[in-house]
Amino acid sequence: MPNVSRRQALKLASAGAIGLANRALRSQKPQQNGQSVPVWQIFEATFQGPTGGNPFRDVHLSATFSFGSREVDVEGFYDGEGRYKVRFMPDAPGAWTFTTHCNEHELDGRVGEFSSVAAKPDAHGPVRVARTSHFEHVDGTPYYPFGTTCYAWIHQSEALQSETLETLRSAPFNKIRMCVFPKSYEYNHNEPALYPFERSHDGKSDFAKPNPAFYAHLERRILDLQRLGIEADLILFHPYDRWGYATMSAEDDDAYLRYVLARLSSCRNIWWSMANEFDLMKTKTAADFDRLFQLVTHYDAFNHLRSVHYSKTMYNYGHPWVTHASLQNSNFSSSGEYRRDWNKPIVFDEVGYEGNLNRRWGCMSSAEMIRKFWVGVISGSYVTHGECYLDNPADFREDSTPTLWWSHGGKLHGDTAKRVGFLKQIIEDTAPSNAHRIGWDPTPDPYYLNAVLYDTAGSRAETVLYYFDSHQPIWYQFPLPEGQFTAEYLDPDAGTISPIGGRFSGKPHLTLTGKPYQGVRFRRVS
C-alpha cells in the first residue's frame, strides 16, 4: 500500500470538516496527530479513490471504529470528484481508531485515529426513548418534543431558507419534520435548486447517481438546525412527487437509504421518519417499509429514533424496529390505549395545520391548535405543530407556490408559537436539568384532564398539572398527593402564570376563573 504523500495529506485534511475539521491520513499506522473531536460531533475521514464506472454503486466502502475493546461499523460513501468518506460520531472521550474495508484495494485497510474530547455544553447526544413513553438525550438531558413541520424548506430559495432559520431561532420548536426529497403537491409547484440525483438535460433522473452537492446542502441545513437545538425528523420517502423519487425500484430505494444513512447518521440531531403518509405510496407496501426499516436499523451505527407516518392506514407501531409512534390523527383520548398497545412514546405528528387554506388539513384555528397541544401533552403524548396561512389569499392562483410554513418555511403568523412555547416552558420547568430529571405520566382525574409529574425515583409527585379544556368550572377541589404544594393559575391563551397565595395539601378547594381552556399547576415544596 502506498504511503500518503504530504500533499495528499494536506488535501485530505482540508477536504472533510463537517462541523469540526478533522483529519484522516492514509497510513498503516494510526494517525497520532489527528485533530480532536468533541463527543457528539462528527469525525470525518476523506480518501481519494477511483472515479471510473459508477463509484456510488461500484465501490463498497465501510469502516470499523474502535474504542478500547468496542468496535462500531459505519458505512462510507462517495462524495464525487474521487472523494470517499467515512463519518463517525464519538460517544465517549478518548482515543478512537478506525480501519476501512472496501472492494477497491486502494481504499481497503486504511487506518486512522482521532481523539475525542468532552462534549460541548450544548451537545447532549441523540434523543432516545426514556421511561417507556418519553424521550431524553443520551446524556440524560430531558427532551420533550415540541415539533413543527416544514416539509420542503430546504428546497426553497436561499433567502427563504435563511428566513426559516431566523424564525426557528426565536420559536419554541425543538423538532422539525422535513423531507429529503422535494415536494410536488398543491401549493408546491416550484423546482428545487438542487436535485438529490443526477439529472440528464431532459430532466430524467439517474437514481444510481446521488448528487453530492444536494447532500452537502441537506447536511448543512441539518447542522444549522443542530446549532439551534432542533432535532431533524427527516422524512426519507413521501408520495408527493413528480420526479420519480416515490416510485424508484427496491434496489434504488435500498442504495438511496444506504447513501443517506452513511452521510447523515453521524448527525446527532437526526430522527428517521421512513415516510410521510407511507400508505399513499402506491408502489410500496407495509412489507416494503418493514424491509426499509431493517436497512436503517442495519446502517445506522448510532441508533437514531425511527418511525413512519401514515395517512389512513397505520403502520404497525408495535414492530420492534419502530421506536415511537408518529400519528396522523388527534385521538388524544386514545393516548393511553396506544401506549398500552405499543409501549412506546406517542407523537401526534400531524394534527392538522393552523391556517386559512381551502383545505381541511390547512385551516385550523390557532385556538384549536393550542388546545390540541395541551390535551395531547396532558394525555402523556406529544404534538407537532404546522401552519398554512396565505398572506394574500385574493392574489393566490391555483398554479402558484405561496409561502406556507407547512411546506416552505418563512415566517410564522400570529402568536401560536408563543403559546406553544408557554406550554413547553411549563413542561421543561419541571425538569430544568439532569439533576432534576423527572418521569412524567398522566393520571386520569375522574373529572378533568390532569398529569402528575414524578421525581426521578418515579414515586413522588413533583408537579401536578391540570388542564380544563373546554370546561369552565368556577371552583374545583384538587386531590393532591401527600405533602405540601404551591399552586398557580395557568392561562395558556394569555401565557401567564399567576401564583395563588399559600401552601396546599390534601384536597384544596380553589376558586377558578370560569373561563374555558385554563390550567392549574401544583408544585411540591415539601
Place this chain on the structure above:
Amino acid sequence: MPNVSRRQALKLASAGAIGLANRALRSQKPQQNGQSVPVWQIFEATFQGPTGGNPFRDVHLSATFSFGSREVDVEGFYDGEGRYKVRFMPDAPGAWTFTTHCNEHELDGRVGEFSSVAAKPDAHGPVRVARTSHFEHVDGTPYYPFGTTCYAWIHQSEALQSETLETLRSAPFNKIRMCVFPKSYEYNHNEPALYPFERSHDGKSDFAKPNPAFYAHLERRILDLQRLGIEADLILFHPYDRWGYATMSAEDDDAYLRYVLARLSSCRNIWWSMANEFDLMKTKTAADFDRLFQLVTHYDAFNHLRSVHYSKTMYNYGHPWVTHASLQNSNFSSSGEYRRDWNKPIVFDEVGYEGNLNRRWGCMSSAEMIRKFWVGVISGSYVTHGECYLDNPADFREDSTPTLWWSHGGKLHGDTAKRVGFLKQIIEDTAPSNAHRIGWDPTPDPYYLNAVLYDTAGSRAETVLYYFDSHQPIWYQFPLPEGQFTAEYLDPDAGTISPIGGRFSGKPHLTLTGKPYQGVRFRRVS
C-alpha cells in the same frame, strides 16, 4: 248490574278530563251522547269501584277500544278514592267504542263510546322513527329533536316549575329529558312536595301504593309541555335515589311500570327513557332492562319511542324493542358507524352540560355546546342540551340545592339556547311542512363536515349544508349536485344568514370569512 244513578253519572262525567272533558257512563249500551275528542287528545272513562284491600294491586282493569274492525287494548288504573280509569288516544276521527275487562265484577264488561273528531292544528300525534335514522310525527309532520334536560323539574317548587315552563315557552327545545322519580344527588338535596308512592309517617314508602296526587301532577306537567310542543322524554328509572325507588323488587318495578303506562301512554308527547345511566343501578342488570322494555312494549298501546341511557356501559341498542339510541358521549365521528350498527336514529342525549360547576360534566363552555350541536347534527344525528350555571358560586354550600337548569329548571343563562334555535331553524327551514318533507343524510365531504338534505323522493338534494368546525378557510370550492343553487353564509355564533349574490352550480369557488365555526348553506332553485 245496577244502572248508574244520575248523581253518579254527573260525578263521573266531571271526574275525568285530562286535557279534554269526556264522559263514560256505566251502561251495557254504548253511551251515545259522549263528548267528542279530537284525534291525538285523551279520552278518559272513569268508574267507581271497590276501595277495600289494595285496589292498585288487587284490581286488574283493562279495556278494549274498537274502531270499525280494529281493536286496541289498554290498561286501566286506580286513581284513588274509589275511582278507576281507562284512557285512550284516538288516532282517527270517527266512532270509538270500548268494553272493560276486570277481575272485579262491577268493573267488568262496562262499555262506552265516544266520537273522535279531526286533530287540532298543532297536534300531529306521537313521534316515530322515519327514514331509518330520523324522526317525524305520526301524521308526517317533520320532527327534528333539539332536546334539553331538566331531570327533576317537576319536583321543585310550584313557582320554579312555572318559571321553567315560562323559559321553555321562548326556548327552541322540543324535547325534554325528565324523571318520574325525584332526584337525590349532589346539588339535589331537597325533598319533593309529592312522592310517587304512599309514605308512612316515618318516611317509609309503600311501593304497592302509587300516589295518585303525584301522578296527577306529573300528567299536568306533561300536558303543559304538550301545549308548548315539547316531547317529554320521560325517564322511568334512575340511580340517584335516597327513597328506595332505585332498588325496588322486580315485582314492584313491574307494577310501577304498568301503572305509569296505564296513566301516561295516552299522552301523545311521551317518549319512554327506561333509565338514566341504567348501568349505575346496582340492583338491576341489562337483562332486567330487557324485561322492563318488554313490559313497556306490551302495555303501551300507542307505541311511543323507547330507549335507555347509560353511563359507562352501553345498552345493546340493536335490540328490536329499542327505537333509537340515547347516548352519553360526544363521539360524533362515530355517528355513521352507530347508524350502520343499529340502523336507528342516534340521539346524543348527554354530551356534557354547559355551566360553571366544579364537575367535569357540568362546566362546558357555551361555544363548545354549540359546536357539539352543529357537529352532531351535521353528522346525521341529534344532540340534547343541558346547563348548570351557579348564579352565586361564592355563596354556594355543598349541602345546598341551588337552581341549576340541568336538574331543577328555572332560567337559562347566556344565549346558548338562541344559538341552538338558529341551528334548529336552519334544519327546519329545509322541511317547513309536510309537503316539503325531506330526507336528511350526511354526506362526508373529503375535506369538511357537510350534510346533503334530499327531497321526498330521496334523490334530489334540496339543501347542502357545510359546517367548518374549528377550521377557518378563506375560500373553498363547494362540489354541488346537478342544478342551480343559492348560497348563504351562516354564522352560528352571531345567528346570521347572509345571502351571497348569484346562482351557483358545479363546483363554485366562494370566499369565506377566515373565522372558525362558520357554515354555508346552498338551496336549490332549479
